[in-house]
Amino acid sequence: xxxxxxxxxxxxxxxxxxxxxxxxxxxxxxxxxxxxxxxxxxxxxxxxxxxxxxxxxxxxxxxxxxxxxxxxxxxxxxxxxxxxxxxxxxxxxxxxxxxxxxxxxxxxxxxxxxxxxxxxxxxxxxxxxxxxxxxxxxxxxxxxxxxxxxxxxxxxxxxxxxxxxxxxxxxxxxxxxxxxxxxxxxxxxxxxxxxxxxxxxxxxxxxxxxxxxxxxxxxxxxxxxxxxxxxxxxxxxxxxxxxxxxxxxxxxxxxxxxxxxxxxxxxx
Amino acid sequence: xxxxxxxxxxxxxxxxxxxxxxxxxxxxxxxxxxxxxxxxxxxxxxxxxxxxxxxxxxxxxxxxxxxxxxxxxxxxxxxxxxxxxxxxxxxxxxxxxxxxxxxxxxxxxxxxxxxxxxxxxxxxxxxxxxxxxxxxxxxxxxxxxxxxxxxxxxxxxxxxxxxxxxxxxxxxx
Numbered sequence: 001x002x003x004x005x006x007x008x009x010x011x012x013x014x015x016x017x018x019x020x021x022x023x024x025x026x027x028x029x030x031x032x033x034x035x036x037x038x039x040x041x042x043x044x045x046x047x048x049x050x051x052x053x054x055x056x057x058x059x060x061x062x063x064x065x066x067x068x069x070x071x072x073x074x075x076x077x078x079x080x081x082x083x084x085x086x087x088x089x090x091x092x093x094x095x096x097x098x099x100x101x102x103x104x105x106x107x108x109x110x111x112x113x114x115x116x117x118x119x120x121x122x123x124x125x126x127x128x129x130x131x132x133x134x135x136x137x138x139x140x141x142x143x144x145x146x147x148x149x150x151x152x153x154x155x156x157x158x159x160x161x162x163x164x165x166x167x168x169x170x171x172x173x174x175x176x177x178x179x180x181x182x183x184x185x186x187x188x189x190x191x192x193x194x195x196x197x198x199x200x201x202x203x204x205x206x207x208x209x210x211x212x213x214x215x216x217x218x219x220x221x222x223x224x225x226x227x228x229x230x231x232x233x234x235x236x237x238x239x240x241x242x243x244x245x246x247x248x249x250x251x252x253x254x255x256x257x258x259x260x261x262x263x264x265x266x267x268x
Numbered sequence: 269x270x271x272x273x274x275x276x277x278x279x280x281x282x283x284x285x286x287x288x289x290x291x292x293x294x295x296x297x298x299x300x301x302x303x304x305x306x307x308x309x310x311x312x313x314x315x316x317x318x319x320x321x322x323x324x325x326x327x328x329x330x331x332x333x334x335x336x337x338x339x340x341x342x343x344x345x346x347x348x349x350x351x352x353x354x355x356x357x358x359x360x361x362x363x364x365x366x367x368x369x370x371x372x373x374x375x376x377x378x379x380x381x382x383x384x385x386x387x388x389x390x391x392x393x394x395x396x397x398x399x400x401x402x403x404x405x406x407x408x409x410x411x412x413x414x415x416x417x418x419x420x421x422x423x424x425x426x427x428x429x430x431x432x433x434x435x436x437x438x439x440x441x
Contacts (some may be wrong), residue, residue, distance in 0.1 A: 034345050034348075036341050036345040036351065036355070037342050037344075151384040154356050155357060180353075
């Protein structure tokens with residue numbers, strides 16, 4: 001595969017602290033996922049290897065709260081600490097709110113005339129303005145990552161997947177998950193079902209209190225769907241990652257995409 | 269729901285068929301608990317079909333909206349199966365279904381075909397669900413399957429382990 005060279009390169013770019021990549025498992029943890037009347041919900045956002053502990057790094061970048069009608073809701077009382085970021089969202093309407101952290105764009109590294117390392121991150125449209133045409137040792141990557149969690153006031157409302165990059169089109173509502181039952185989720189790529197065989201990583205929380213991490217991997221079927229049977233109640237993080245060649249600039253060979261969701265599974 | 273139409277029609281022309289006269293008497297015990305902080309439980313009682321769809325709510329006890337008091341609707345979701353199956357679809361309070369929380373003891377409710385909160389209960393297999401959730405306490409769900417209308421008088425019982433006491437369903441044809 002052509003990408004055998006690019007992979008380490010992209011990895012290096014991402015490790016350099018890029019717009020792409022939640023290098024560790026990042027998460028946004030809601031204080032409640034099911035509400036019977038409008039209320040405030042508070043969130044912890046962080047990244048780390050262990051779900052869902054604040055022991056590595058805070059979560060930076062844009063976070064948006066989207067109301068059931070699609071409008072965006074302000075984050076209140078936001079504070080960023082060393083190990084986590086916290087904020088409140090006032091959920092006034094019935095239906096499902098999505099709390100989303102997403103980042104996408106181009107990541108370029110090159111050496112200037114004096115041989116110094118230069119880094120630029122931004123949208124594809126601004127690439128030509130910011131990166132010199134004759135940049136030496138230019139390395140460019142592109143990525144789009146989304147991390148979400150869901151909270152429902154009253155009756156769950158329908159969720160539309162994003163038409164760009166990796167999207168989440170749940171068949172089973174993400175606030176309707178119960179231990180011992182199956183949930184069916186569809187993932188989309190630029191609005192269409194993802195290819196069959198895409199790996200879905202399911203990572204349960206609470207690893208501090210057991211020896212095994214307890215994660216497992218499933219694969220999407222021909223409809224881009226995966227069926228998850230929840231072994232135990234608790235918080236879970238699911239993630240899909242893929243790479244393709246639908247880049248926004250000809251000099252970029254590969255686009256790296258990821259989608260992750262933090263979900264609560266209730267007991268029967 | 270179409271199946272109910274002939275039955276209702278039958279009732280209108282007052283043909284006393286045994287099935288229409290069937291009775292369901294439900295007794296739910298709120299147990300005495302040795303706890304330092306006690307709040308009366310929220311209790312929901314409803315009927316499910318074998319596929320878990322809801323045939324109707326029988327009763328829901330919760331802290332009714334009252335001036336100067338915190339709106340008890342906030343905790344309705346703690347009866348999590350009821351909330352999921354039917355609660356979240358309802359606009360509270362519901363006439364003939366919702367009422368205030370009850371003290372420790374046995375509480376009996378009578379339902380008659382044609383006089384369920386939803387009217388007539390079509391013939392079929394049902395599961396009575398009783399779910400209790402208590403502030404600073406636990407939560408429990410008890411199920412009692414039954415056939416409707418009953419072929420003969422029947423007394424079905426189930427007992428909760430923590431938040432519910434004895435549940436008695438008395439069926440009369």
